[in-house]
Amino acid sequence: MYAGLCFSIAEMTAALPHTGGAYSFARSAMGPWGAYITGLAENMEYILTPAVIVVGIGGYLGAIFGTPASVEPLWWLAAYAVFVGLNVAGVEATFRFTVVITALALGVLVVFWITAIPHFDLEWALNIEPEPGRSRWLPHGAAGILSALPFAIWFFLAIEQLPLAGEEAHTPARDLPRGLLYGLLTLVVAAFLTLFLNAGIAPGSQALGSSAEPLFEGFKTIFGEGLGAKLLALIAVTGLIASFHSIIFAYGRQIFSLSRAGYFPRWLSRTHPRRQTPHVALFVGALLGYAVAYGIHALGPEHPVGAVLLNMAVFGAVIAYALQMVSYILLRMRLPHIERPYRSPLGIPGAVVALLIAVVTLVALFVTDPIYQKVVLGAAVWYGLGLLWFALYARHRLVLAPEESFALSAYSSGDDH
Numbered sequence: 001m002y003a004g005l006c007f008s009i010a011e012m013t014a015a016l017p018h019t020g021g022a023y024s025f026a027r028s029a030m031g032p033w034g035a036y037i038t039g040l041a042e043n044m045e046y047i048l049t050p051a052v053i054v055v056g057i058g059g060y061l062g063a064i065f066g067t068p069a070s071v072e073p074l075w076w077l078a079a080y081a082v083f084v085g086l087n088v089a090g091v092e093a094t095f096r097f098t099v100v101i102t103a104l105a106l107g108v109l110v111v112f113w114i115t116a117i118p119h120f121d122l123e124w125a126l127n128i129e130p131e132p133g134r135s136r137w138l139p140h141g142a143a144g145i146l147s148a149l150p151f152a153i154w155f156f157l158a159i160e161q162l163p164l165a166g167e168e169a170h171t172p173a174r175d176l177p178r179g180l181l182y183g184l185l186t187l188v189v190a191a192f193l194t195l196f197l198n199a200g201i202a203p204g205s206q207a208l209g210s211s212a213e214p215l216f217e218g219f220k221t222i223f224g225e226g227l228g229a230k231l232l233a234l235i236a237v238t239g240l241i242a243s244f245h246s247i248i249f250a251y252g253r254q255i256f257s258l259s260r261a262g263y264f265p266r267w268l269s270r271t272h273p274r275r276q277t278p279h280v281a282l283f284v285g286a287l288l289g290y291a292v293a294y295g296i297h298a299l300g301p302e303h304p305v306g307a308v309l310l311n312m313a314v315f316g317a318v319i320a321y322a323l324q325m326v327s328y329i330l331l332r333m334r335l336p337h338i339e340r341p342y343r344s345p346l347g348i349p350g351a352v353v354a355l356l357i358a359v360v361t362l363v364a365l366f367v368t369d370p371i372y373q374k375v376v377l378g379a380a381v382w383y384g385l386g387l388l389w390f391a392l393y394a395r396h397r398l399v400l401a402p403e404e405s406f407a408l409s410a411y412s413s414g415d416d417h
Contacts, residue, residue, distance in 0.1 A: 004354030010177035017172035044316030046251035124204035255281035261401035
């Protein structure tokens with residue numbers, strides 16, 4: 001799915017290098033309604049994904065410093081304050097920090113892979129008690145695969161945010177496709193090695209399935225319970241911080257672009273008078289994400305905050321993925337004349353496969369764990385209210401933003417052609 005998605009997005013973002021990302025692709029392919037439906041789904045993904053990550057950051061820091069679970073919302077608040085502030089400070093500071101923290105996170109993973117190999121035993125990966133009639137390789141059968149899909153997506157979620165930096169890139173037609181595809185390759189390698197090696201050492205798959213700090217568990221196995229493991233786990237938090245920081249940038253730009261065009265309230269597109277960053281969008285996105293996380297936390301331990309939020313974020317993501325693949329197919333068919341500096345080697349067949357997997361995952365969200373079903377229904381209600389807002393109000397107040405201008409001019413030139 002992500003191969004088809006990233007190759008297709010690489011082609012679209014080279015042809016349409018606007019801050020709107022998925023919304024701008026859908027605007028050119030499907031008009032204002034398609035743009036809003038896609039943008040709203042992606043907005044849900046980008047608001048909730050940092051909330052999932054910040055819960056993970058709080059879990060790691062709580063385990064390292066020995067703070068009780070009741071303190072975790074304070075860790076979340078501190079993380080939001082620091083990294084929203086850094087994004088408000090400016091694009092250059094944001095990107096420089098992202099490069100440094102990502103390199104550090106990858107370095108920590110390399111240390112983990114190398115040191116985990118001597119401890120590896122496949123029996124640890126197969127230590128989940130299978131259901132009656134099931135094998136150790138598929139202990140929960142086909143239903144287990146479906147319920148695992150949202151968590152598998154989590155390895156790659158939000159890689160498609162790169163087009164949101166289209167207006168900041170010096171040569172977007174060259175750099176954005178290259179960044180997307182190298183990013184996907186990096187994630188494929190890192191995801192496979194981390195999952196495979198971590199599951200194959202103590203405490204094994206059974207324990208990791210319910211752990212909020214799976215990498216910390218691995219470090220404890222390798223280095224013991226002492227200061228060394230805690231120090232490495234603290235460094236390992238850099239991986240979460242890198243993702244958290246970059247997706248805050250993404251939702252800020254995404255809210256800004258939709259607001260600039262009138263799909264969201266116009267005041268959300270105000271920029272900082274000196275830094276020229278979308279500070280209002282950044283603050284509002286953080287407030288929404290924190291409020292949802294805290295609300296689920298307040299429901300009690302029977303609602304695991306991270307997993308619940310993850311399924312809500314994936315709900316928005318797979319809708320956005322499916323609609324972006326529809327946009328890709330329609331752009332290939334309806335606007336063959338626009339310049340495409342990069343073309344996907346997978347073409348329309350790759351987009352169709354990605355579309356089908358996204359739809360299967362969307363269905364899986366509603367047929368697995370009962371707790372997740374409830375929260376995904378809650379996310380669907382949120383999405384429905386957003387559609388009502390557009391139907392009754394916003395669609396009558398759209399503004400000729402760059403994404404809108406491109407869509408109108410592309411069809412005009414296509415008619416002339």
